[in-house]
Amino acid sequence: MAHLCGWSAVALLFSAPFSRSLYILSGLLFVISWFAQKDLYVRLIKIKSLPIAKPALVLSFMVLVWATWSSAPFKEILNNLKVYSKLIMLLMLAATLSEDKWRKRAWWGLVAGMTLVLFSTFANIFINLPWSMTQNQGLGADHSVFVEYVSQSVMTSVFMAFTLQHCITSNELKMKVIWGLATLCCFISIMFLLQGRSGLVACSVVFTVFALFYTPKSRRLLIMLLLISALTLLVVSSPLMLSRVLQAYNDVVQYRSFDATSLGLRVDMWLFALKGFYSHPFIGTGIGTYPQLAASHFSTLSESQLIYAVIHPHNQYLFFAMEYGVLGLIGFLWLLWQFFKTAYVSHNPDKSILIAVTLVLAIDSIYNVPLWYRAESYFFYAVLALLVASNFKLKDNEQVKSFGQKA
Secondary structure, X not given: OHHHHHHHHHHHHHHOOOOHHHHHHHHHHHHHHHHHOOOHHHHHHHHHHOOOHHHHHHHHHHHHHHHOOOOOOHHHHHHHHHHHOHHHHHHHHHHHOOOHHHHXXXXXXXXXXXXXXXXXXXXXXXXXXXXXXXXXXXXXXXXXXXXXXXXXXXXXXXXXXXXXXXXXXXXXXHHHHHHHHHHHHHHHHHHHHOOOHHHHHHHHHHHHHHHHHHOOHHHHHHHHHHHHHHHHHHHHHOHHHHHHHHHHXXXXXXXXXXXXXXXXXXXXXXXXXXXXXXXXXXXXXXXXOHHHHXXXXXXXXXXXXXXXXXXXXXXXXXXXXXXXXXXXXXXXXXXXXXXXXXXXXXXXXXXXXXXHHHHHHHHHHHHOOOOOOHHHHHHHHHHHXXXXXXXXXXXXXXXXXXXXXXX
16 A cells, blocks of 8 residues: 555656646545555654645635535535645645655656656647647647646746756756756747746746856846846747737736736736625635626626636635635635745755745736646646655654654
8 A cells, every 4th residue: 555655646746747537546546545554643643744734734624614604506616625625635745755765756757747748749849649739730839738838838837947956956967968958848848839928937937046046146136137138038039929928918008897808807807806805804705606706797708708707716816815715815825935934944955946836836826726727736736745745854754753653
């Protein structure tokens, strides 16, 4: 059972970037084997010692309690229970991956999964891959493959933080070159092969974190100016990304209420969710109530626009605030803070990756719902568990093990 649990955790990291079915199957096997092992008490103690345990458990408890009185349809309540149950799985996964052998295998599982995604993205330029979502060839077009371009661009940016970190810290020239080429492939994919503006923002966040992390204070201003200039030139040189940036600018300048544009509708959804929070500031409108309330509010939209507007408010902060009130918002902010704190006290070089990924999560949560939306949530829960495990002090793990044996 211990081996099944460990390999299921590796499979979760491998499948997170590209396969929903394999992820769900791996998650099911992981949960069953995790609870079937003999040393359950030791692992529960280990979860309790994790720095993110309290906010994750508080949010999970709130989801269960809020589900008892919500007026939302049972289908919506059940969907939210399934989504946020991954907060518990995040803790279980982090506890499992605190063991060196499984953590190393999980890292390579993630590398293998993202390599498959990158290879497919570049191959899609020349051949029509059966699993490609876009089914198109040539440059100047979107080449998202297993998932839609928003999620794939964000996931690629997160993976780029990993490749960039290893490129910088590797001692062997050969490995520096390999990780450097992997970073370049990620960057080209984000800038020239995917049309996700979220990826551009996430990519900029990753480069900014590493520029601040690995450059002397005296040169940081110069490095930031050079970085901004380089990204601007690259955006201008990419017809695909330039058109998306210009579209975003026009959407903002020409915004009007109930606008049909992506950003225009986002603003309307944010205002609607904020109004719902103001009307129920303490306990919120209830778990799963956003779609039902939004359908009534946005009833004048066309069918395609209505589907886009009523799924979620495209803002993780307002999503928690509206449905769970101020307690839900505080719980989410607390979780983000604990991720930052975990990285801050860590002596592991991978702390820079955790800082970058947490910032990507925090900023992406302004215009997406990365802990709720299917593709992104699978990836973020798995990767954050791996990063917490990587930055969890080993001496604490030994203390937990010793305490469990005595008990």
